Amino acid sequence: xxxxxxxxxxxxxxxxxxxxxxxxxxxxxxALLFLLxxxxxxxxxSWIWSGxxxxxxxxxxxxxxxxxxxxxxxxxxILRVNGSDIRPWWIYHHYCAMVMALVSLTxxxxxxxxxxxxxxxxQLFLQWAMMQGVAMLLQNRYQRQRLYTRIALGKAKxxxxxxxxxxxxxxxxxxxxxxxxxxxxxxxxxxxLLLRTAVVGVVSEWQVIFCGVLLVLMAVGNFANTVQTLxxxxxxxxxxxxxxxxxxxx
Numbered sequence: 377x378x379x380x381x382x383x384x385x386x387x388x389x390x391x392x393x394x395x396x397x398x399x400x401x402x403x404x405x406x407a408l409l410f411l412l413x414x415x416x417x418x419x420x421x422s423w424i425w426s427g428x429x430x431x432x433x434x435x436x437x438x439x440x441x442x443x444x445x446x447x448x449x450x451x452x453x454i455l456r457v458n459g460s461d462i463r464p465w466w467i468y469h470h471y472c473a474m475v476m477a478l479v480s481l482t483x484x485x486x487x488x489x490x491x492x493x494x495x496x497x498x499q500l501f502l503q504w505a506m507m508q509g510v511a512m513l514l515q516n517r518y519q520r521q522r523l524y525t526r527i528a529l530g531k532a533k534x535x536x537x538x539x540x541x542x543x544x545x546x547x548x549x550x551x552x553x554x555x556x557x558x559x560x561x562x563x564x565x566x567x568x569l570l571l572r573t574a575v576v577g578v579v580s581e582w583q584v585i586f587c588g589v590l591l592v593l594m595a596v597g598n599f600a601n602t603v604q605t606l607x608x609x610x611x612x613x614x615x616x617x618x619x620x621x622x623x624x625x626x
Contacts, residue, residue: 378446384454392458399451404516406444411509413437414502421499428491429498435481437502442477445470465601469594476590483583497570497584504562511555553606560599567591 386392417437421429449470452462485498570588574581 378450385457395451395454395458396460399455400516402447402451403512406448407509407512407516409440409509410444410512411506413440414505414509418499418502418506429485429495431485434485434498438477438480442474442481445473445477449474463601465597469597472590472594476587479583479586483581483587497566497573497588500562500566500569504559504566507555507559507562511552511559514552514555553602556602557599560595560602563598564592564595567595 386395414437417429417433420433421427449467452460452467452470456462456467485495567588567590570584570591574584574588
């Protein structure tokens with residue numbers, strides 16, 4: 377839709393791998409910003425802005441999120457065309473995030489009086505974004521190393537990429553899965569809190585309801601896909617154990 381009716385399939389393998397490496401580099405850069413941008417806003421809120429976020433910095437952050445998710449969705453669609461195994465849900469998830477960022481740009485950030493109560497949803501969203509940045513940094517570091525090993529063993533294609541719902545070795549499961557499930561629960565909580573503020577009349581704009589519903593839907597979708605992936609991995613491991621047992625019996 378953005379690029380028009382053009383062929384984005386690379387004919388040379390080195391060009392395909394260049395697209396993948398640029399995508400990984402983009403994720404590395406944005407993961408750090410995903411952590412630093414909301415952290416900076418929250419620090420300034422406490423130290424300089426007297427506990428009340430001004431509108432313009434928050435809208436700058438939402439505009440950056442729109443740019444981020446649009447860039448990710450474009451790159452992921454191109455990677456899928458070139459043979460990368462990216463689950464469709466994660467692209468749809470970024471479409472939802474793009475829409476939410478666009479809608480939130482039209483959302484009037486309420487100030488005084490009673491600023492802390494009116495901006496509670498914004499504050500929690502920024503805290504969730506910091507947790508998301510930590511999770512992205514962890515998965516970029518640990519799971520990419522595991523993916524390179526899987527590619528070397530012939531268990532993954534060279535165009536495959538890592539995602540938060542995938543798992544590396546068992547030790548990484550214990551580290552990443554609790555973080556991912558905590559993020560998904562917190563995302564749903566922020567969405568429900570936004571809906572609650574709209575119901576009780578604290579902030580009753582339609583943007584609040586829309587963003588709340590989207591956050592809950594994305595949290596449920598992320599949880600379902602994470603569980604589905606873990607179940608598929610568990611079935612694969614059980615199948616491998618049965619195969620090894622048969623080989624020993626033979």
